[in-house]
Amino acid sequence: MIMNRRSLMTTALTLGAMKAFPGLSYAQARPLVFATFTGSWEEAHKAVLVPAFRKANADAAMVLDPMLSVDQIAKVNAAKANPPIDVMLHDPGPALVAIGQDLVEPYPVEKSAYYKDLISEAQEPMGPAPFFQVVGLTYNPEAIKTPPTSWADLWKPEFKGRVGITNLNSTLGTGWLVEIAKMRGGSEANVDPAFKAIEELKPNLAAVAANPGALATLFQQGQIDISPGNFNAIQILKARGVPVEFVAPKEGAIAFKTTIHIVKNSSNRELAFKLIEASLTPEVQTTLMNPPYLIVPTNSKVTMGGEIARVLAKDTTELKQKFVFQDWKKINEQRSAWIERFNREIKI
Amino acid sequence: MGTAPASRDVTSYGMGLAAPLALFFLFFFVAPLLQLLWLSLHNDTAALHWGLGQYLHFLTDPFSLSVLGSTLLLGAEVTAVCLVLGFPIAWLYQRVGPRLQTIIILIVLLPLLTSVVVRTFAWIVILGRQGIINATLQSLGIIDTPLKLLYTQFGVVIALAQVQMPLMTLPLITALGRIDPNLDDASCSLGAGSWRTFVRIVLPLSLPGVIAGCTLTYAAAITAFITQSLIGGGQMLFMPMYLYQQASTLQNWPFASAISIIFLLAVLVVVSVFTTLGRLSRGYGGA
Numbered sequence: 001m002i003m004n005r006r007s008l009m010t011t012a013l014t015l016g017a018m019k020a021f022p023g024l025s026y027a028q029a030r031p032l033v034f035a036t037f038t039g040s041w042e043e044a045h046k047a048v049l050v051p052a053f054r055k056a057n058a059d060a061a062m063v064l065d066p067m068l069s070v071d072q073i074a075k076v077n078a079a080k081a082n083p084p085i086d087v088m089l090h091d092p093g094p095a096l097v098a099i100g101q102d103l104v105e106p107y108p109v110e111k112s113a114y115y116k117d118l119i120s121e122a123q124e125p126m127g128p129a130p131f132f133q134v135v136g137l138t139y140n141p142e143a144i145k146t147p148p149t150s151w152a153d154l155w156k157p158e159f160k161g162r163v164g165i166t167n168l169n170s171t172l173g174t175g176w177l178v179e180i181a182k183m184r185g186g187s188e189a190n191v192d193p194a195f196k197a198i199e200e201l202k203p204n205l206a207a208v209a210a211n212p213g214a215l216a217t218l219f220q221q222g223q224i225d226i227s228p229g230n231f232n233a234i235q236i237l238k239a240r241g242v243p244v245e246f247v248a249p250k251e252g253a254i255a256f257k258t259t260i261h262i263v264k265n266s267s268n269r270e271l272a273f274k275l276i277e278a279s280l281t282p283e284v285q286t287t288l289m290n291p292p293y294l295i296v297p298t299n300s301k302v303t304m305g306g307e308i309a310r311v312l313a314k315d316t317t318e319l320k321q322k323f324v325f326q327d328w329k330k331i332n333e334q335r336s337a338w339i340e341r342f343n344r345e346i347k348i
Numbered sequence: 349m350g351t352a353p354a355s356r357d358v359t360s361y362g363m364g365l366a367a368p369l370a371l372f373f374l375f376f377f378v379a380p381l382l383q384l385l386w387l388s389l390h391n392d393t394a395a396l397h398w399g400l401g402q403y404l405h406f407l408t409d410p411f412s413l414s415v416l417g418s419t420l421l422l423g424a425e426v427t428a429v430c431l432v433l434g435f436p437i438a439w440l441y442q443r444v445g446p447r448l449q450t451i452i453i454l455i456v457l458l459p460l461l462t463s464v465v466v467r468t469f470a471w472i473v474i475l476g477r478q479g480i481i482n483a484t485l486q487s488l489g490i491i492d493t494p495l496k497l498l499y500t501q502f503g504v505v506i507a508l509a510q511v512q513m514p515l516m517t518l519p520l521i522t523a524l525g526r527i528d529p530n531l532d533d534a535s536c537s538l539g540a541g542s543w544r545t546f547v548r549i550v551l552p553l554s555l556p557g558v559i560a561g562c563t564l565t566y567a568a569a570i571t572a573f574i575t576q577s578l579i580g581g582g583q584m585l586f587m588p589m590y591l592y593q594q595a596s597t598l599q600n601w602p603f604a605s606a607i608s609i610i611f612l613l614a615v616l617v618v619v620s621v622f623t624t625l626g627r628l629s630r631g632y633g634g635a
Contacts, residue, residue, distance in 0.1 A: 210581055214581070221479065336600065343585055
C-alpha cells in the first residue's frame, strides 16, 4: 500500500477541482463504479467478480476504479449528494470512518439471498464482509528449521536481529500491536503491555518497515527471517519463488473483515446491491479461494480447499476457532495516540 | 511599422506568452494551495471550527519539531555529499575530450532515465544484510557480522545522494563551462598554485551553479517520500511520511495541511537563503 506523492497530489487536486467547479460532478447516467483496492485485489476482481456480475445482470456496464480507502472516502466526501463511486471496499478502520461520516447506506439485508449464509462475523448490516484478510507469522523456512508456533516466538533469543515488524500506519501493524497487548494481558483499550513488549523485542528487531509491502522486500533480501505477515501477500511471494511460509499462531490468526458498501446517494443503487450480492455468492468466493488468488471466503456454504484448508481452516467451525476478530471501534478511538507513541518510542 | 501603436514595448509580448502556464498554475497549483491553507486553519478534523490549533500543536510539540529538524538536516547532508562528489565530475567534464564528455554526460543522466522506485530498490539490494557491500566486506575478511546499513540515516543519505546527483551535477557542468579556461592559465602564470587558483578563481565563478545545484538537490532530497520510506524504514520519521501518516492513516486532514504549510515555509526559508547567497556571489564573482 505505497502511496506516493503523486497520488496524494491527485487527491488534493481532485478535491480542489471539485470545490472550485461543482459542475464537474453534475448528474448523468454512468456505469456502476466499484472502487476496489489496487494490486492483487484489482486483478482478482477484474478476473472473477466483474465477469460474474455482468453474467448475472445482462452485461450491465461497470468499471473498476481502484484506489486506497482514504481516497475513496475523500472522493465521496467531496461530492456527497452525487458521489462518483457506487460501491466502496474498506479495511475495518476506514470502514468505521466511512460509516461515521454517513457515507454509506445500510445493506438491504432482507432482500439479500446470501447475507444469511455468511458466517456471523461477516454479517455487518452497514456492509457485509465478502472476504477476510488473515495475519499470522511469516518465516523463512531455509533459515528457521522449526516452524514458529506462537507470537511469543518472536522474542526468542535465537532470532536476535532477524525479526521484522511494520509501523502502525497499516491495518496489519495496528492489529498486530493489539494482539500482542492481548497476549500480555492488555486489550483493544489498553496497549501499554504491547509497547513494553516491543521495547523488549528491540534486540531482535532488524527492521521496522514503513508498510507491509516493504516486509516482502526484506524477506527477499535476507534482511529478516520472521515477521507478522498477511496470508495473501505471502502466497504471492511464495508463488514467485521466495522461501517464505505462513503459520497461524496458536493464539489465533488475526482476521480483518474487508467490507463492501453501497455508497449513500448512489445513482446506481440497484446495480450496487447486485454487485455486492455477486461478491457474496459461493461460486465467486470459491473461485477466489483457489490459486492464484487464495482469498479467504466468508460464505459458510463454501467448502474450504487447497492452501487455505491446509494452513488456515478446514471448515467454518475451525475457522471461527482459529481466527481472532478485533474490536476496531475501540481501536479507532485511540489509534492516533498509539501512532504518535510509536513514532516517539520505537527507535532502533 | 507605422500601424503599430507607438507606446507598444517589444518586451510586453512576453507576458502574453506566459499566460497559458500562468493560468495552469493558478488553477492547479495556487488554488489547491489556498485550499490547503484554508483547511489548515481549522481546529477539528471536520473543518468546522476556525483556529490556529494545528499550528500551535506542531510548533509547541518537541517531537514534531524534531521531525522537521531531522528532515532539514537530512537535506543538508545529502546536498553536501552531492556537492563534494558532483563538483569533481563537473570539473572533469570541462577538461576532457568530446568522446569522454559524452560518456560522462551519459553516466550523469543515466539515473534520470530509470524510475526512482527502481533506483531505490537497487539500493536495498546494495545495502542489505546479504547485499553487495556486506558480502564483499565479509569475503575480504574485514568484518565478521554484516553491518547494518539499510534502515539507517547513513543509508538514506547515500541512496538519496545517488538518486538526486544529476540535479547537482548538471547546473555545475553548465556553470563551469561558462568560465573562460584562460583564467586558469592566467592565474597560474601569475604565480598562483592550483589550490589557490581553485579557491580564488574557479570556485567563486562557479558559485551560481553551486547555488542552483544545492537548491534543487535540497528540495528534492527532503521531499523524496519513496526513497526516505523504503531505505529509512518505518521508524525513521521525516516530514513527508509524517504528513502521509496524518492524512492517510489518521484522516486528520487539517493537521496534515498545517504540516504541509509549515514544511513549505521551512523549505522556502532555506531556498531563499540559497538565493540570497547566489545574489551575493554574483557580486563576488564580478569583483
